[in-house]
């Protein structure tokens with residue numbers, strides 16, 4: 001039987017989750033210690049120069065809603081588009097300013113530091129499988145290596161162990177959200193006789209890039225929330 005796009009992506013997200021869970025903890029600790037990253041407050045990671053967007057987990061969204069009524073937008077790179085041109089995405093991101101800086105960045109400091117999203121607490125650490133320049137898929141544990149901050153500082157075993165636990169916890173939560181999104185989308189598409197159509201996706205994105213308005217359903221806490229989206 002031919003698998004739908006949603007089924008394929010769902011299976012891939014489940015495999016990725018298994019991979020994160022099985023990733024050797026000691027190896028992650030050893031990489032963290034070897035890189036020895038230390039923040040030097042350059043604030044570049046809070047701009048699109050370094051980070052395309054700040055993706056939010058469901059709990060992050062709840063916190064951000066308490067902090068500000070106007071700081072969320074559908075995360076970019078919508079996962080699906082049905083035959084009617086409606087997009088579906090697995091979560092929200094923080095808004096950015098015209099210069100690409102995070103809406104909460106002020107004077108090179110985070111104005112909501114104590115309440116900042118999970119990804120901001122962990123960056124530049126990550127645990128993703130990605131293709132390298134030759135297309136070989138492998139694990140990537142650090143973002144923007146040697147491009148910001150300080151490296152080769154001493155990190156204790158205890159601290160590295162704590163960071164490793166937090167990375168796995170974040171990536172697990174992210175993948176669970178993605179899996180829940182695909183399951184919800186599968187249910188919604190089956191019920192309403194919808195299918196993902198890449199040609200419609202590409203056409204609508206072209207319209208959007210030229211200033212057109214699109215409809216995006218954002219997955220949040222078990223539901224899809226409808227948004228009309230236009231480039232500012």
Ligand code: SF4
Nearest residue numbers: 046102104105110120
């Ligand atoms: S929320 Fe704070 S730490 Fe996160 S990107 Fe924005 S300014 Fe930086």
